[in-house]
Amino acid sequence: MVDDKMNEGSAMECVDTQDTLPERRLSPRDTFAAMQYPNYRIWFAGQLVSLFGTWMQVTAQGYLAYQLTKSAAFLGYVAFANGIPVWLFMLYAGSVADRVPRKRLMLYTQSAMMVLAFVLAVLTFTGAVRPWHILVLAFLLGIANTFDSPARLALVDQLVDDRRHLSNAVALNGSMFHVATALGPAAAGAVYALLGPAWCFSINGLSFLAVIAALLFMRLRPVPLSPRDQHPMAGIVDGLRYVWQHENIRAVILLVGITSLFGLSFSALIPAWAIKVLHGTSATGATINGLLQSARGIGALLAGLTIATISHLKVKGRIATFGTFAYPVALLAFAAIRSTAPAMLLMALVGFASILVISLCNVLVQSQVADSLRGRVSAVYSLVFFGVMPIGSLLIGWLAQWTNEPAAIIASACAALTGAVLIWMLLPRLRAMP
Numbered sequence: 296m297v298d299d300k301m302n303e304g305s306a307m308e309c310v311d312t313q314d315t316l317p318e319r320r321l322s323p324r325d326t327f328a329a330m331q332y333p334n335y336r337i338w339f340a341g342q343l344v345s346l347f348g349t350w351m352q353v354t355a356q357g358y359l360a361y362q363l364t365k366s367a368a369f370l371g372y373v374a375f376a377n378g379i380p381v382w383l384f385m386l387y388a389g390s391v392a393d394r395v396p397r398k399r400l401m402l403y404t405q406s407a408m409m410v411l412a413f414v415l416a417v418l419t420f421t422g423a424v425r426p427w428h429i430l431v432l433a434f435l436l437g438i439a440n441t442f443d444s445p446a447r448l449a450l451v452d453q454l455v456d457d458r459r460h461l462s463n464a465v466a467l468n469g470s471m472f473h474v475a476t477a478l479g480p481a482a483a484g485a486v487y488a489l490l491g492p493a494w495c496f497s498i499n500g501l502s503f504l505a506v507i508a509a510l511l512f513m514r515l516r517p518v519p520l521s522p523r524d525q526h527p528m529a530g531i532v533d534g535l536r537y538v539w540q541h542e543n544i545r546a547v548i549l550l551v552g553i554t555s556l557f558g559l560s561f562s563a564l565i566p567a568w569a570i571k572v573l574h575g576t577s578a579t580g581a582t583i584n585g586l587l588q589s590a591r592g593i594g595a596l597l598a599g600l601t602i603a604t605i606s607h608l609k610v611k612g613r614i615a616t617f618g619t620f621a622y623p624v625a626l627l628a629f630a631a632i633r634s635t636a637p638a639m640l641l642m643a644l645v646g647f648a649s650i651l652v653i654s655l656c657n658v659l660v661q662s663q664v665a666d667s668l669r670g671r672v673s674a675v676y677s678l679v680f681f682g683v684m685p686i687g688s689l690l691i692g693w694l695a696q697w698t699n700e701p702a703a704i705i706a707s708a709c710a711a712l713t714g715a716v717l718i719w720m721l722l723p724r725l726r727a728m729p
């Protein structure tokens with residue numbers, strides 16, 4: 296069990312990567328430092344292809360759900376169904392990620408997600424798809440994602456040989472995700488308009504072959520695992536106690552929760568926004584939806600590259616704090632816009648500022664956690680990030696149905712701004728984090 300010496304032990308076991316890498320002027324080499332490692336290059340390429348497909352499916356599925364139901368609230372239900380497994384299984388999944396090889400666990404989860412994508416494609420091709428199918432498949436996909444997330448976050452440490460470059464690898468992982476966020480939705484909008492949603496789901500299913508192949512090709516160094524005979528509940532308790540006793544990690548995870556609840560839930564309304572606010576037609580709505588999602592992804596990509604470039608500098612806490620104020624202000628401005636081009640620009644700003652916070656939080660957690668608890672702490676991080684987001688999506692969907700979409704986003708942005716003020720007042724330690 297974790298005792299009072301855990302924080303001291305972890306300080307020796309997991310040296311803060313920023314203390315071993317001297318501060319210096321910014322250089323383009325800093326942005327892609329982790330790319331020097333073959334395992335990381337293989338992983339990056341395979342995961343990038345897979346995430347591109349994932350974002351095609353996310354975009355097409357949301358728009359299909361809205362076409363079938365004409366309900367903004369149903370968009371929240373889909374996000375909520377996807378998030379239920381996070382609450383049910385995430386902590387257990389973190390314990391599993393510390394007890395079995397993470398590469399093996401991810402082969403199982405990625406294969407399961409591939410099968411689910413093909414099932415949705417077949418249902419859509421045959422015209423049999425119904426709203427309840429989308430809910431059930433979203434729930435099953437949530438289970439696979441729940442076991443995949445802590446393993447994926449913890450795997451990054453095995454992809455680089457020099458711990459000095461761990462923060463850069465974590466930041467580049469975020470950039471990889473945001474490249475897919477920028478390109479996948481736009482592609483989905485075009486494919487949806489030309490060929491229909493089933494092809495988006497089929498492309499996603501095929502894209503999983505890339506990450507499965509990457510996992511099979513990688514040769515990873517071993518990491519310490521928890522004893523196989525340890526009761527899962529004991530491992531879960533160890534992880535929770537570690538997070539609670541580690542004041543820096545506890546503060547960062549609280550910030551993640553606030554950002555996920557109020558700063559990211561607005562994305563559930565984008566399909567409805569494209570039609571009801573930006574006046575998309577049945578022919579143009581899917582394209583506008585994809586463009587908005589991609590604009591958000593472009594902003595997020597710029598944020599990820601910014602973090603990768605400054606990953607060796609000790610300013611992460613200050614920049615994350617700035618982001619907590621920037622994204623709700625941008626979101627308020629977005630709620631007031633009624634034409635597509637300015638809306639895309641503001642959506643890019645929202646994506647930049649919100650992901651600046653989320654990605655920096657992930658970097659700060661991964662650079663401080665002990666190796667032996669990396670899976671369980673990643674699970675707590677994922678539980679807060681992914682578990683809170685569906686609640687925010689459900690609430691904003693209800694509010695949009697009760698009032699309208701702009702009012703719902705304004706309320707969410709005001710709540711996020713209030714959270715930023717409280718964090719500034721109550722958590723000064725966050726601004727001091729390196």
